[in-house]
Amino acid sequence: MGPGFGESIVCHIGGNEWIIVDSCIEPKAKRPAPLLYLEAIGVNPASAVKLVLATHWDQDHIRGLGEVVETCVTAEFSCANAFLKDEFQYYIDEILIGNQDRGAKDIQQAFQSVKKSGRIVKRATPGRALLRRQAANQPSVVLWSLSPSDKEHDLFLQEIADVRPSAGEPMRQAIARTPNLASVVSLLVIDDCAVLLGADMETKTDADRGWNAVIDEHAKLMLARAGLVKIPHHGSKGAHHDGMWNDLLETATFAVIAPFGRGESKGRPPTDDDLQRIRALASKLYVTARHTTTKPPARNPTVTRGLREGNIQTRSLSKSLGLVRLRKAAGGEWQPELFGPAFEVQMPQKIGLKPQ
């Protein structure tokens, strides 16, 4: 689901057991969207969720994560190994957090909740099974972590260490400069069905980084190809890798994109070109919402004119949350359902500013 204020993925792995990947806030209810969804379909997150995975430290992927981890009391928590290092934990410590930004507070809350409850934190390292279930009368399930590579892990920590505050500097907000460095790409395998969750992994020329490293890991483990993919990094060109389509995905693949919700509308991924490119490769393509310039609520005209006279442009980040739900029976095909502003991309398709 997305964009709302970010994106989140909820996976049913059979037997009323669930996995939550990332978290975002439903703008109207102002609560974590994955919890709202599960509650809406009559699932108790406290007992049903078995794993919560935070793919990377980008505010739009971890908003509400603290509440998710706290609520899902029987779930293990998994994150990139870099999050469990001194450098990162120190960086998100209280002294570096501003009063109003929840991102770092959310992840800190998640760790505190896990610590308090004594639950296990699983390091997401390449080639690791974050969750494995082999039970009678239940589909076999494995959630594989395929990244971040050792090199990206080191680069992420180096970047964090470089912006470490020194005594005498004024306090400031902790910012993730290149959060996608520590992105966890995962492959969920349920019996003979596989789903590739691309997080925000981008393409790099370095063989030890980005999708190059992910593809290598996939080959080493001789894993299945996926028939459904959550397109990485909002469908941006910088996250495109032919190897992902050729080596990790089946010929006929369903694809889902959660658009990027920040910045100016123009140029925000996925662009029309991105949609056409991806649509040509996937058998079906769904997007959780269209790009729209959300107007802020009605304001005192003095405010609007005051900002305009100061040449200050503001863009609301509260966007409608769309949901793409795909269900598949054993041996069957993926059956899509679209909710809210989610839509299917037909060829050719212009996403534009106005709904079609």
Add this chain to the structure above:
Amino acid sequence: MNALTHFIPLESEYNLDDSPFDISDPWSKVAIDARAATAAAATHMHTERTDHLVPHVYETMYRLRQLKSSMIGLAPDAGVASFNLQSDDAVASAPPEFLLTRTAPPIRRPRGNTSVVVAEWEGYVTRIDADFIEARLTGLSGQGVAGEIEEATIPNAEIADTDPLLVAVGGLFRLCVSYEKSPTGERRRYSTIVFRRLPAYRQGDLDAAHERTRQRLNALRVE
């Protein structure tokens, strides 16, 4: 010399540099502080009537007397000087309760412009460009503003010349849209961006953060 006898009459001009006291003498400093407090009260109240200053002076004198007696071992009522005030003798020996029964008259301020904040955000810098900064805003007050989260692009020209250390990625600021109303009723609209000069990190705080980090990691069950 009894420092209290040199307390400058309230009607006259006050100048700390003219003080006859040795500033290094703590008792002298107390007297100077008392004078400073009383002169500040006089200035603040914009009135020539010394009666209005009396409660503040009473309090100042009472505290001065207490401090003096504790410093030189005198009885509280000993050695009190007189002042160039109405009813000063009564003031000098007034019981503490008297201080609580008098109230100061309303302060009359000169008429001037008044400012009203119409909307306020707290923000932090996410990116710095040559001509503008990008920021994330959280609305604090104002119709359609409070509780909203927005992104903003702010031209550098709108940011006052300030410490470059403050205008950095992660730097926190307050953005306000206000209007100013003159005594004649004219209104002027304006926006202000003020970077918050937050406390500097102290080495002790950073060390404590390291220790918290170490304890937090040690307490986690990591596989």
